[in-house]
Amino acid sequence: MRLSARLLAATSLALTLAAAPAMAQDAATIQRAETIRDAAMERNIAMDYVTQLTTRFGARPAGSKSEQDASAWAADYMRAQGFQNVRIEEFPLVGWERGEESVAIVGARPQRLVAAALGHSPGTNGVIEAEVVRFETLEDLNAAPAGSLAGKIAYVDAGQMVRMQSGAGYGPLTRIRGAGPGAAAAKGAVAFIMRSVGSDEHRMPHTGTTRYIDGVVPAPGFALAAPDADQLSRLIGMGEKITLRLSSTAHTYETTSQNVVGEITGRSRPDEVIVLGSHMDSWDLGTGAIDDGAGGAITLAAAKAIAESGRRPARTVRVVLYGSEEVAQPTDTGNGGGAYLRGIGAAVEKHVIAGESDFGADRVYALGLPPGAQNSDFARIANRVLYPIGVLASPDPELHGGADIGPLAGAGVPVFGLNQDGSRYFDLHHTADDTLDKIDPEQLNQNVAAWAALVWLIADSDVDFRAMRPAEAAAH
Template sequence: MSFNARLMAASAIALGLIATPVMAQDARTIRAAEQVRDQALQANIALDYVTQVTTRFGARPAGSRSEQAAADWAADYMRAHGFQNVRIEQFPLVGWERGEESAELLGARPQRLVAAALGHSIATPANGIEADVVFFDGLDALLAAPVGSLTGKIAVVDGGQMVRMQDGSGYGSLSRIRSVGPTEAAKRGAVAFVMRSAGSDEHRMPHTGTTRYVEGKVPLPAFALSAPDADQVARLVQMGEPVRLRLKSTAHTYQTHSQNVIGDIVGATRPDEIIVLGSHMDSWDLGTGAIDDAAGGAITLAAAKLVAEQGRPARTVRVVLYGSEEVAQPTDTGNGGGAYVRNIGVAGVEKHVIAGESDFGADRIYALGLPPGAQGSDFAKIAERVLRPLAVLSGEAELFGGVDIGPLARAGVPVFGLRQDGTRYFDLHHTADDTLDKIDPAQMTQNVAAWAALVRLIADSDVDFRALRSAATEAKP
């Protein structure tokens, strides 16, 4: 029996077993959510969008012509699929291009290494950088090094192989090395920074990702090594061999713009109450950005379209394809998420009842996180009933949402999370292996079904998630 067939069978069994009495309005709402859920399981309509955007435009680096062209195309795609008020909102951006790059071990037996410059890293001199390595087995070891101790050296930080976790929790400590490591190495006099890729795979493919601006600049060239090459360097150090590297990069920045693409399914009775479904349009340049994050756009667009096909919801469902999520900037503008909040203003923020973000690949949903105060509520019980046939259970409260809807959350908008299975996500994340063939259509179909069902419930409810959150906060001792 297929994955979707098993889900449909579970749905039928669950509907037969659940006999909880509900009010007539709740019963209609539940039936509508169950219907849109089951309709989503019949066909993977999200696959069309992710196939088209990754095939037509390939990689979509923030601020690049491909990201801009993809945004124009996505706006037309929204219009063709019944979205209203479709618009593109631009904002200025410092773009970054990788250029050419290389890394090699020097000495009597030179070896080529597979490395990728970190996003917004500066270039090396034209002839590259040659220097001895000082090896650190984690960020704490680098931070413990005295100022000046790395003068003229290349700092290499190996935080170890990321542990695969369903919730991706192994990523945070490694991504911190990427964001703060270059600046900390520069403070200690290093001429370049190299890290073990922040990923859970063992492939000879480096993981890129942005580093951080400090006082408006990235201080030195910074690279990530593939896992096997990081192992190679670590073994040489353990053997007591002197390690010297040559690094080259022609990376550079340029002035450009990015943009958010916005489209609405306008609510029938409460159009000024807005539900935001977010993902991001840009990707890194090594792959085609299928799982990060064309999949998120596909999932949210498909969910909203399914809801609309069933009849207009009470509240407005807004899909936002945010621009430039992946990159840091010399000043913290929040990129696409920040631009969205600035454009709608305080009054606009007040109209937003809740927001959710899909930016963790295309694999199955396994848990629902509602805003504080909504956990255990009548709405939560209904959501549990509707999502349980998809093998989605209740999880912990959602507080932050994600990078793109983070500015909305900080402005006071409640957020929800449909938590995706990220066990294999960081095998592919930010690598050349982030391509369309890595999407599992059956898991993506379940993902869309969960989104569509939950969004239908929220859109037709009169739940005030802000009030529930406030009540929960006031009830704390």
Template sequence: MRLSVRLLAASALALGFAAPAFAQDAATIQRAERIRDAALEQNIALDYVTRLTTTFGARPAGSPSEQAAAEWAAGYMRQHGFQNVRIETFPLIGWERGEESASIVGAHPQRLVVAALGHSPGTNGVIEAEVVRFTSLEDLNAAPAGSLTGKIAYVDAGQMVRMQDGAGYGPLTRIRGAGPAAAASKGAVAFIMRSVGSDEHRMPHTGTTRYVEGRVPLPGFALSAPDASQLSRLIASGETVRLRLSSTAHTYETVSQNVVGEITGASRPNEVIVLGSHMDSWDLGTGAIDDGAGGAITLAAAKAIAESGRRPARTVRVVLYGSEEVAQPNDTGNGGGAYLRGIGAAVEQHIIAGESDFGADRVYALQLPPGAQNSAFQRAATQVLYPIGVLASAEPELHGGADVGPLAEAGVPVFGLSQDGTRYFDLHHTADDTLDKIDPEQLSQNVAAWAGLVYLIADSDVDFRALRSAASAPAH
């Protein structure tokens, strides 16, 4: 890693990235580079995610393990010098998986590997019914009213397309979110789907489904990819296929929480930069890549800035959000919404926010808010980030992730450090989301990218809101 940094730094000089590039003097850029390099060598990120996943395992939203992990994380922040550490609780409907099973019955009985979809109700015993297959959510929605009465709706839209930026995920999560309600509207007694993942492992990917008028209307399940293919082949052969499904899943009232800690700014402490990730995970694995790694990256980046020997002007605030993974009967925004409601009018003092929630593989691109493209600040950021393989994108970041999304909707500019998601959806929401999947060197590269960039922002006077306004102003 040290050799590659030196080689890329030389390339940066050759490409003309070395000139001082924004309203601060060159010393700010040099300090950011030193913070970047120090972050490559420190191991606090790996220490944090190792302790989190080993001690607490899975951390379902609102569960005792998520609550205990939040208490521990607050102590970890205090131990490592964060100021104003606090836990902010909010009400939540939790969900427990219980026991689940699925099998083909009849002439060719076979066991299937399934996972109940998050917040779907249990089956109240056993459901046994004929399966009707659809190849898209649109086909299911087009089925005649009542045509699925007493049957199980099955959507197999094919394997997720593997892409570096994870763009193949969105089209299939629509099915997971809306499928159960669509199936119920046609009279179905249950809903199943090919799980949303890019792998061929016999490990189903869970994930939340959607509430409709305060309830999830029927039991929903994700089939592992090989089991989905098996079921689709049987149906394609012309046989009438019947399934037996059971689930004891249920919901309960609980609380979740955000854990907040900060490195207080030296001269402008009321100007806040939010670094977000989420504490909760699904119950099948231990939530190492989704999203223990994100908390590790943002916490370690802030710590690297604090250890640089010079506090930046602005406050760097790390928020470990609660309950990102689950839907709720009312759209409260979960941890992100609770944070926004808690700060009230102080949202105007939030100058920018970013979120790490895409695993631990390397960062390859920087996306800044609108108006910052080709700016002096972007040129400075490129000088700091190019030596560790991060290029500035011409595309602006508009929305952030699920946790900082409410801040973005409230007008706070957001940035993105895009990670390589090529293998992310092999592991995401499965039993294979475990610590051994984290590459320590790539994790350190993430910390270095976050630390270098955030220091530049925190010690600058760049007004990203003003840049956005100027970019959207009509030309004269």
């Protein structure tokens, strides 16, 4: 996508003049949003940040030394870019290391399979060698008779993830990853395997966290690359009795993670805060460029673009690089998002809105605003400012944000979404292919432009999204 700055400015000016704003937001604020947008489309720090982050530190597993070192570096980066009140906020974490792993068919049809242990899965304590029982759904596994899988390996192959722009195909399959090991253990299985949760057909497994039950992950779990899942399912479909040999030295350890916080302090209402969130940690297979180095790059660059505009906004723009978003914990404390919420205490009431960038670096195509804001004066202005860079209004309100800002949303903070094109996101997500070369700099710039323009409009106004909520939404 490439639109000249002249075309953007001319189109935006015409749209602005066509309808006078009917909110406490003057023409100068709108014009500055357009200027910030156009400048960000041409130049910003996003690519520099994500390049340095992924090159200097590579993968950043939650609680690892590389996540800790990357967070310290990011704090220094913020300071060098002129952010105020930069700080690192630590919290305790159970970390996880993958170690060595292997999955293979043994017996009459010996074959090596490409697989990855699921995050926080326990090791196999040596080698597990057992017959495989295949299920097409998690529900089928749950319906198996008690004890019917004693000494066996449960395998769920629910088919390939449906590729969708919104990424909606992910949820139905990722629940298998979370609940599968527990469901398998409940039926007596010694291990659990599944088809990777991804939209690609590459011989590259997708990892991701599984779920604790009563403080433990009850069985070792593995994800097979899509072609290997196909291979195993075909063999079973041919009537072959398949035995797998599994080994993993994965283990957990006590550590700490941290949130990195920095802000552009508000000019006249600094206690009113807008949170721009992303996460610092990544899985260990790639370098965490799209998940979620890009999100940190987008939010940092957007705040920097606002700071460079020549006028600080009325409200504070706070960037939070959350720690340990990717992993489950024995006790659910919300990880970095929960730690941030606990740390701010009563100040949560002064949080105007929060947004999260955690869906790669491809273009933003839609804006979702909090309930009640869809037909507001603010929405009409925001839509006019964002339309020239290809961002349309979503008819659906944004309700939950993402994992990092979810605790804020649960505490009553309104959330917005700048929805990205996720058509290829789950080809790369949680794989060794999540690397810097997958980021398109032009689409990255469009993200920054959308975030910077929208956040400026909110930060330099008195818009109150809490007051716009319908009565039923405000009650939750």
